[in-house]
Amino acid sequence: MTVLVSRSLRRLSRKYILCLARSLPLITSDWVAEILLVLHGSSGSVSQKQLSGQLEIDESRIVTMIRELTILQLIEVAINPEDRREHMLTLTNKGQQMVVKIREAIDMVNHHLSQGLSTEQLHSFFEVIQRMEGNLNHCGHLKQRK
Amino acid sequence: MIANDLRRIGKLYISVLGQHLPPPHSEFMAETLLLVARKKTPVTVGQLIAHLENDKRTIIKSLNELISLGYVEVKQASAVRIDDQLILTPIGRNLLPYIEEALMIIEKKIADTSEEIDLNLFNSLLRKLEANLRK
Numbered sequence: 001m002t003v004l005v006s007r008s009l010r011r012l013s014r015k016y017i018l019c020l021a022r023s024l025p026l027i028t029s030d031w032v033a034e035i036l037l038v039l040h041g042s043s044g045s046v047s048q049k050q051l052s053g054q055l056e057i058d059e060s061r062i063v064t065m066i067r068e069l070t071i072l073q074l075i076e077v078a079i080n081p082e083d084r085r086e087h088m089l090t091l092t093n094k095g096q097q098m099v100v101k102i103r104e105a106i107d108m109v110n111h112h113l114s115q116g117l118s119t120e121q122l123h124s125f126f127e128v129i130q131r132m133e134g135n136l137n138h139c140g141h142l143k144q145r146k
Numbered sequence: 147m148i149a150n151d152l153r154r155i156g157k158l159y160i161s162v163l164g165q166h167l168p169p170p171h172s173e174f175m176a177e178t179l180l181l182v183a184r185k186k187t188p189v190t191v192g193q194l195i196a197h198l199e200n201d202k203r204t205i206i207k208s209l210n211e212l213i214s215l216g217y218v219e220v221k222q223a224s225a226v227r228i229d230d231q232l233i234l235t236p237i238g239r240n241l242l243p244y245i246e247e248a249l250m251i252i253e254k255k256i257a258d259t260s261e262e263i264d265l266n267l268f269n270s271l272l273r274k275l276e277a278n279l280r281k
Contacts, residue, residue: 004159004160004163004173004176004177004249005156005159005252005256005265005269006155006156006157006159006160006163006173007156007173007177007198007199008269008272008276009152009153009155009156009159009272010152010153010156011199011276012149012152012272012275012276012279013148013149013150013152013153013156014149015276015279015280016147016148016149016152016279017149018279019279020149033147034147034150037147055150056154056157106147109279110148112278112279112281113148113275113278113279114275114278115278115281116274116278117271117274117275117278121271124271125268125271125275128268129151129152129155132155132159132256133151133154133155133158135255135256135257136155136158136159136162136255136256137158
């Protein structure tokens with residue numbers, strides 16, 4: 001039976017998030033963790049639009065997640081005084097503390113994930129997914145140029 | 147985070163595959179038609195849901211699209227929708243070679259580097275990683 005690579009990847013991704021969620025009850029989706037990590041990685045604040053571009057997800061979905069994170073007091077939303085249409089996001093102290101927990105949880109899940117696999121196997125796995133992405137990106141460009 | 151990398155590549159895979167598939171160019175269509183064609187016994191809606199590992203509502207919506215396109219027919223087996231049996235129509239059956247071809251194209255494309263990617267090895271690693279997460 002042919003199994004599409006996309007489904008195997010999605011299934012693994014889902015399982016990864018489930019494992020992560022077990023150690024972080026506040027994390028309802030990987031995007032939540034990812035948003036906090038992006039905000040932590042940026043110096044100062046990030047606009048909603050920048051976040052949506054960086055994570056490659058719709059702004060409408062980002063809005064829902066931001067609302068959730070604001071209710072949890074993990075981030076703060078402020079209007080950019082220079083462009084009042086723009087919403088700027090920053091981590092709260094609680095959000096900063098959550099990032100530390102997320103990193104610990106990711107390390108733990110990564111450790112769990114790699115059990116029984118050698119460093120070489122893991123290295124080649126990530127190298128392969130990078131190459132696959134490169135190949136698929138290349139296909140997309142070829143199609144657009146036609 | 148690994149989960150995002152996997153999902154991003156998955157999405158990219160679907161978008162490239164969609165360029166080679168017949169309408170509605172979806173992964174769902176390809177997997178449904180292949181499953182129904184390859185099973186020796188009739189596939190029920192419930193089995194399709196289990197196979198695709200997605201929620202019932204999404205699957206029913208996509209299935210209705212395939213029915214309206216005339217690719218699949220439904221034979222009622224009981225009053226419950228998940229017991230409905232799926233049958234390929236001649237139009238659906240005619241699409242199978244195109245779907246197989248699209249899958250061959252994408253497999254060739256993802257392995258298309260100077261240093262060949264061993265997809266079997268890759269899939270066995272994927273399964274091992276998944277098993278670790280299941281523990």
